[in-house]
Amino acid sequence: MLRGVSLVKTFGSRSSASLFSVTSRDHRLEVATFHLHPRNEAAEPATCNEFATTAAKGAYSGWPKGPKSRSSAAPMRRPTTTPVQQRLRTLPNEVPGHPNKCARYRGGGSMPNFRLAVTAATCLTLPLALAACSLVPSGAHADLAPTLTFQDEPGGPVAFQSGQPVPTFDRQPRLRQELGGVWRFQPQGLDTNLSLTNRSSAQKALTAELSDRAGVLYDTSGWQAIQVPGSFNPPPDRNTTGGFYRTDFLLPDEWGNTYSLLKFGAVRYIADVWLNGHYLGYHEGGDTPFALDATGALVPGAYNNLVVRVDNPVWGTRDDIVPWGLADWWNYGGIVGDVWLEAIPETSAVRADVTPHLDGADVSVVVQHRGKDTVNAGLEVRLWPAQITATNRLSPDASNLIPTDAQPLLDHHVSLGEITGDSVFRVAAPFAIRSADLWSPSLPALYVLQVTVIANNEPVDDLYTSFGLRQVRVDSTAPRVLLNGEPIVFNGVALHEERQMPVREGAPGGGPLTSVDEIESVLARAQGVHADLIRVDHHPPNQMLPVLADRLGLALWEEIPLYHFTPQTFSIATDRGIPQQMLAEMDL
Structure with a gap:
């Protein structure tokens, strides 16, 4: 499924965006504010977040690693099988001793003075340093491969x-x-x-x-x-x-x-x-x-x-x-x-990946056929409007979002021809739509994609997924974030995906959020303080959290727990390929 609006932790970008957070005492809500500093320098090498995005794609998509973009004139050839554990190279502007953390003072804005910054940094890092001294990781190195x-x-x-x-x-x-x-x-x-x-x-x-x-x-x-x-x-x-x-x-x-x-x-x-x-x-x-x-x-x-x-x-x-x-x-x-x-079934739709645009979307359907039989197959791709109500808001099945009296906005047939033996392949099914309803926190418009697999003129499988049409980017002419081409300021909170009720002797109940009702309750608390951006803990959330955030009009910031590493331990983790696998699984 497609996430809401996902933001990545950034320590430098083309708009020089900095993110500061104030953590509450119980570590369950953090208020996040974007401070955007003007940038007057000439063009410079790719920054930390740009390189990390490109390198991450290279790590699990078989693309070359590094900040260079793919050229349409010279398409890349992907290997037949690409292991997820390709290494990430050193990042430009990397802070010595802190992989993937970039630093550069560009002046102006609300940057604190040097003495205040050093004092704040000391206060923040000293507890971590003392905690680190008490941890002595073993020298054993795993050889369990990513799956x-x-x-x-x-x-x-x-x-x-x-x-x-x-x-x-x-x-x-x-x-x-x-x-x-x-x-x-x-x-x-x-x-x-x-x-x-x-x-x-x-x-x-x-x-x-x-x-x-x-x-x-x-x-x-x-x-x-x-x-x-x-x-x-x-x-x-x-x-x-x-x-x-x-x-x-x-x-x-x-x-x-x-x-x-x-x-x-x-x-x-x-x-x-x-x-x-x-x-x-x-x-x-x-x-x-x-x-x-x-x-x-x-x-x-x-x-x-x-x-x-x-x-x-x-x-x-x-x-x-x-x-x-x-x-x-x-x-x-x-x-x-x-x-x-x-x-x-023998012939099935494995997944449907949606890449949104403001006037449509690229849709890529993975189809699998198992067994020795030969079938004449095809796909029926339909686009439906979604309507979120009190009765279907918590449903995990996207098909329940389609109004009973709705008509498909798009109905398209794709012929697959004859399929024999075990096989897996992708089928492109892009679409365009006029006057599309775009997703935003104030109007979280959603659509439902239905893919029906036809085998020998009979429907044998249905797959549904919901998504919103949106575009998030940084304005190239000014220090601001654009949602669907319009400037936007997100009001953000961070949360730990942890059960708080019932309270026992003044302490939260404890335990991971496991039910859709619990997840909705936590998101409702965020909306209660007028938040429209959620930083979801420090690890990928329960699968229903992004689904509900999409329906409630909440943008998401997701991440994997790859932090507090020394250069040595960072290399050990990335050489194994588990962080790359986590990132790919979160994106899938």
């Missing part, structure tokens, strides 16, 4: 993870079984070195550690009951750092003739997954969704069991995880996002 790659397929590059094209994580009107609720959990002191070892060499040890926990008749009555999604170490528990989850569920017979995906909203921090004793795969990174192919492991018409090994390393003990330490939020471990099974 995300980009492959060159017909029509363009496609993101793959654990052998499958990365799907949409928006809820779809498909056969689905939600697996949230009460699971069983067995706390266990896990070997993090094993957790971060390449699975080709660690698989035997992991299987031995699993023992008979994935057995059909395994007794979990001695395990503690735990809510999923949720956390196994709510405050003040600092002792539980990992363990085994298990749930048993009855799968109806109707799942017998389908392909199936097992989807996780987030598991913090490393997850290994077994379904009926079959190892499905692993994922590292605690805040982004992932999917595993469950087709061959499910047993329709019977009870199935799902076991998840979760290891959440203690921050400050290693320098090869993200984040490694010095974070100002609670390190919630466990299955912190939704879990569900989704049935997929």
Whole structure:
């Protein structure tokens, strides 16, 4: 899905924008203000945020790294498979000893004097320096590979993870079984070195550690009951750092003739997954969704069991995880996002990526065909108006936003011809629209894209996603931000994605936000102080938060927890490729 308005933390830009934040005592709301300083210098090398954007694209799209733009006269050739862990080079104007932090005083504006700046910097950095002295990360270096790659397929590059094209994580009107609720959990002191070892060499040890926990008749009555999604170490528990989850569920017979995906909203921090004793795969990174192919492991018409090994390393003990330490939020471990099974037909729409313009959008649909049968296929692409009401505002299914009496604004057929065998490809379906309703905080107009897959003249799959038409850029002639071509000043707050209710003995309830009602409540508090820009914690949020922000008229600033690194630890993290994977997963 398409985010609202996403802003990236910036330490220098073509408009010399600086961002200052004032943190409240409980660290749950931060007031953000943009101070824009005029720039009179001649053209200079690409600045920190420009280079980081380009380098990040190069890191996970197969593009050359560096600040140079792609030339239409000389198109780049992408490799067949692009690992996500390409290195980022040193940034222009980089502050010595602080990778990715750029500094330059340009004069004018409201820049504080030197003495005041030094005093403020000392007060801010001294507590961090003292905290850092108490953390001694281990010298162990993980060799667990990222699971995300980009492959060159017909029509363009496609993101793959654990052998499958990365799907949409928006809820779809498909056969689905939600697996949230009460699971069983067995706390266990896990070997993090094993957790971060390449699975080709660690698989035997992991299987031995699993023992008979994935057995059909395994007794979990001695395990503690735990809510999923949720956390196994709510405050003040600092002792539980990992363990085994298990749930048993009855799968109806109707799942017998389908392909199936097992989807996780987030598991913090490393997850290994077994379904009926079959190892499905692993994922590292605690805040982004992932999917595993469950087709061959499910047993329709019977009870199935799902076991998840979760290891959440203690921050400050290693320098090869993200984040490694010095974070100002609670390190919630466990299955912190939704879990569900989704049935997929033989020919399906995997995802629909939308790039908005002010008069339309570029749409790219990823299609997958599985099996030996040959089908004559096509796509029906429809554009619908969206209407947000009190009854559908919290719905995770974008199709519920379409008014019952609405007519499609666009109805377009794309012929795919005959498809044979296993295949994945991209299909372009751009559209233009006259007098479009543009998204803004004051008028958060949205549209719904519907993609219907046709196989042998029969509809076999539907995919829906909502989005807004908008453009955010920095004015090249003046120090200001433009939304849809018009100057705008955002009133921003920052929040920690953490449960505050119920209050117990004056302390917040604690735990990650796991329900759409909780997320709406936090966003409503932000709107209550007239905010229209949200900085979402220091890590990617729950998938429903950007969806609700889009509907409520809130711009978003999202980020990954890659900070407080020394040059050495920064290189260790980026060489592994996990930050690049997190960034790509957040963008997907």
